[in-house]
Amino acid sequence: MSTPTKPIALTRFLIEAQRAGHINPDLRLLIEVVARACKAISHAVSKGALGGVLGEAGTGNIQGEAQKKLDVLSNEILLEANEWGGHLAGCASEEMDDFSKIPNAYPKGNYLLLFDPLDGSSNIDVNVSVGTIFSVLKCPDGIDELKTEHFLQPGTQQVAAGYTVYGPSTMLVLTIGHGTHEFTLDRELGSFLLTKRDLRIPADTKEFAINMSNQRHWFPPMQRYASELLAGKTGPRGKDFNMRWVASMVADVHRILTRGGIFIYPRDQKDPDKPGRLRLMYEANPMSFIVEQAGGAATNGAQRILEIQPEKLHQRVAVFLGSKNEVEVATRYHLEAQG
Numbered sequence: 001m002s003t004p005t006k007p008i009a010l011t012r013f014l015i016e017a018q019r020a021g022h023i024n025p026d027l028r029l030l031i032e033v034v035a036r037a038c039k040a041i042s043h044a045v046s047k048g049a050l051g052g053v054l055g056e057a058g059t060g061n062i063q064g065e066a067q068k069k070l071d072v073l074s075n076e077i078l079l080e081a082n083e084w085g086g087h088l089a090g091c092a093s094e095e096m097d098d099f100s101k102i103p104n105a106y107p108k109g110n111y112l113l114l115f116d117p118l119d120g121s122s123n124i125d126v127n128v129s130v131g132t133i134f135s136v137l138k139c140p141d142g143i144d145e146l147k148t149e150h151f152l153q154p155g156t157q158q159v160a161a162g163y164t165v166y167g168p169s170t171m172l173v174l175t176i177g178h179g180t181h182e183f184t185l186d187r188e189l190g191s192f193l194l195t196k197r198d199l200r201i202p203a204d205t206k207e208f209a210i211n212m213s214n215q216r217h218w219f220p221p222m223q224r225y226a227s228e229l230l231a232g233k234t235g236p237r238g239k240d241f242n243m244r245w246v247a248s249m250v251a252d253v254h255r256i257l258t259r260g261g262i263f264i265y266p267r268d269q270k271d272p273d274k275p276g277r278l279r280l281m282y283e284a285n286p287m288s289f290i291v292e293q294a295g296g297a298a299t300n301g302a303q304r305i306l307e308i309q310p311e312k313l314h315q316r317v318a319v320f321l322g323s324k325n326e327v328e329v330a331t332r333y334h335l336e337a338q339g
């Protein structure tokens with residue numbers, strides 16, 4: 001009987017990636033710092049009511065959403081962890097109106113970090129999986145002062161992206177542009193261990209994820225697409241589809257990375273001024289990078305999400321991501337409707 005190979009730690013994975021020329025030492029350290037912060041968030045999340053971390057913070061963010069205590073705490077943990085990182089110039093977060101400069105680092109810092117410190121906030125108090133999403137961009141060279149415009153780079157410019165999901169186990173899913181890899185937190189060792197290399201999303205699927213309660217607000221192409229999924233075997237798609245909706249993007253995307261599927265948060269008429277619910281810079285872009293690196297696709301119904309030129313830090317976007325062929329069908333229906 002052969003001895004099972006011991007999974008390697010994130011640290012070794014990153015050192016090997018550095019030796020292979022995929023990342024430099026600064027980026028390696030930056031990812032290590034983010035992973036360490038995520039461990040601290042995982043610890044806080046797992047304490048639940050015993051840690052006094054559940055419930056509302058009594059404050060709101062720039063998007064007009066009520067902040068949970070864990071939204072605020074996770075944001076602080078990520079900021080604090082990165083404060084002395086000489087490799088980082090600035091951070092932007094769902095929970096901060098403006099970006100934050102890294103004291104003592106700039107102008108030396110050569111990366112920008114964007115994050116959704118706690119994704120799926122509505123699930124915190126009901127003990128359902130939540131997570132953290134992050135995206136890393138290069139800070140443009142030769143700038144005198146860090147400005148918002150320096151963050152407004154299309155997703156194709158990301159040098160790393162990842163998310164952690166705080167579920168029955170804590171997992172980190174990471175891409176540095178060479179595939180998408182999954183690590184599981186070993187709580188005794190205190191380190192993330194590589195549990196799946198090169199995740200692959202099947203091109204076809206029979207599972208979709210959408211908040212159906214918004215159906216009456218959807219535009220015609222979305223109505224058409226969903227009604228065909230719901231029609232099942234006897235409808236135009238000729239197969240039955242199953243539906244799942246955790247309402248934590250991290251958990252829904254993690255399921256898709258594990259067994260395929262399509263995740264949809266379309267633009268709707270509830271608030272026609274908003275081009276979707278999810279945020280481009282720290283939700284859709286990192287998830288699209290991760291999904292594409294696993295062989296999947298991600299669009300806003302008209303174009304590849306990674307190619308959108310951002311105009312605002314907290315810009316919203318419609319999202320169709322997951323199994324390539326299914327994203328292609330949903331996108332085609334939207335493009336056809338545009339004429």
Ligand SMILES: O=P(O)(O)OC[C@H]1O[C@](O)(COP(=O)(O)O)[C@@H](O)[C@@H]1O
Nearest residue numbers: 116118119120121122211247248249
């Ligand atoms: O409340 P809804 O419409 O189900 O929306 C759920 C979506 O909102 C989000 O919770 C938004 O993220 P935040 O919790 O970071 O604001 C996504 O994770 C999720 O996919």
Ligand SMILES: [Mg+2]
Nearest residue numbers: 116119120283
């Ligand atoms: Mg979120």
Ligand SMILES: [Mg+2]
Nearest residue numbers: 094116118119
């Ligand atoms: Mg959030």
